[in-house]
Amino acid sequence: MYNLPSGLRDFPPEIKILRNKIFSKIEEIFKRFGFDPIETPTIEYWDTMKGKYGEEAENKLIWRFKLPYSDKEYALRYDQTVPLARFFSNHRPNLPFKRYVIDKSYRYENPQKGRYREFYQADFDIIGSKEPESDAEILNIVNFIFKEFNFSNYKIIINDREFLRFVFEKNLNINEEKIRKVYTIIDKLDKIGIENVKRELNTVVGELSDKIVEIISLRNQEVIDYLSKYEEISKEINYFNNILDLLNDKGRIEINLSLVRGLDYYTGMIYEAVVEKPRIGSLSGGGRYDNLLKLFTNEEIPAVGGSIGVERLIDAGIELGIFKIDKKTYTEICVIYFEDTFKDAWNICNKLREIGLNCYIDLMRRDFNKQIKYAVDKDIRFLLIVGKKELSENSVLLQDRYTKERIRISINNLEDIYRIVKNIINNSY
Incomplete structure (x- = not known):
């Protein structure tokens, strides 16, 4: 037995088929919102990544x-x-540039459920727009994806980095030496609870911990009302309210000043999408990062984006029964041969592939019963039986394993097999 490095996984066909289905559905949603794909290498120079995270x-x-x-x-x-x-600094596409990518990323995490060292992200970003409609579109895509996958117990938590800077760095006057520690502690609220947050804050900012806990306990309109008392931040509040006005489903939104997000490059709206159960962390996250592209282009270019944590989405969906691991193969029909009819069956199988069917034929010259057993084990629904009797009548026998129905079809009319199989498969989903 050769073990994999910790945090990496193999996927058997039934899991990989489910994953491909989920990836395809997410990709279709990105395309529906007018996003186009790009691809970048897995490996970058360290200098490219240094100082960004x-x-x-x-x-x-x-x-x-x-x-x-x-x-x-x-x-x-x-x-x-x-x-x-x-990529943008090298290629300079037209603005606004709306791109998506579904690909692997790597982090040397402590592996646990929903957290792996090799994982897929479904990323979507808008470069070039500084208007609130671009932020709103990112949030609407997240909501759309969760609805399309039939999640019902989710919410999208939003905040703004400008709110955090004003409240904690300017209004409460927490200095640069302490502010990172404060943000790190606040960001652990869901994991350790409000009392432990207060206890840890007290070791960093003393009596200010009570005020901080009071502020991060505010939700939704309470947050807006609290911030609206300060004229210095009225522009940011107005921008934030414009985002809210453009959201498709405000009932899923929670405004929460305890949301920090760890990456250094965020500058404005930030969000995370979470489910009540299972407790698996955020299934999506992102926000506005208007300063990042300047590091590569020396120009002020606004940007906002999000990422679907596909691994957590899948893990949560399986646990909640939303995703079913019930498809073992892409094969639609299995050609079964016996009585020395292999060559004819081989030719028929290849014709079915040309017509458009996913067709399997045994490559080990096994007997009839073992061919049937393989088809059953792989849950291939349709069998096409080729025997001497059938060939003498210029026909084959199509069998639906689920209904036990058999249909005799002329070899000259193999297109009929395509129509029957595709019609039944399409109507079964």
Whole structure:
């Protein structure tokens, strides 16, 4: 037995088929909102990624390496956003640039449910727009995806980095030395609870911990009412309210000042989507990052985006019974041969493939019963039986394993098999 490195996984066909189905559905939603795909390499130069993610990510989570025959230092892709910024600086597509990518990222996490060292992200971003409708579109896509997958127990938590800066750094005057610690503690609220947050804050800011706990306990309109007392932040509140006005389903939104998001590059609206159960962390997250592209282009170019944590989405969906692991193969029909009819069956199978059916034929010259057993084990619904009797009548026998119905079809009319099989399969989903 050869073990995989911790945090990496194999996927058997039934899991991979489910994953492909989910990826395809997410991709269709991205396309429906007018996003186009790009692809970037898994490996970037370390200099490209350095200074973009913050101390913890860059010192503990990013896979960095040097090859013995190269002086360059490389890194595995930590997320899809910094590669997007590098891509944009090199290619300069027309604005607004709306792109999506569904691909792997790598983080040296402590592996646990919903958290892996190799994982897929479904990323979607809008570059070039500084208007609230671009923020709203990101949030509407998230809501659309969760609805399409029939999640019912989710909410989208939103905040704004400008609110955090004003409340904690300007209004409460927490200095730069302490503010990162404060944000880190606040960000743990869902994990450790309000009392533990208060206890940890007290060790950093003393008596201010009571005021901070009071502020981060506000929700929704309470947050807007609290912030609206301060004229200095009226522009940011107006922008935020304009986002809210453009959302398709405000009932899923929770405004929450305890949402921090760890990455250093966020500048405005931030969000996370979570489910009540299972407790698995955020299934989607993102926000506005208007300063990141300047690091690559030396220009002020606004940007906003989000990412679907596909692994957590799948893990949660399976646990909730939303996703079923019930499809073992893409094969639609299995050609069964016996009585020395292999060559004829082989030709018929290839004709069915040309017509458009996913067709399997045994490649081990096994007997009739073993061919049937294989089809049953793989849950291939349709069998096409080819025997000497059938061939003498220039026909084959189509059997639906589920209904036990058999239909004799002329070899000259194999297109009839395509129509029958596709019609039944399409109507069964």
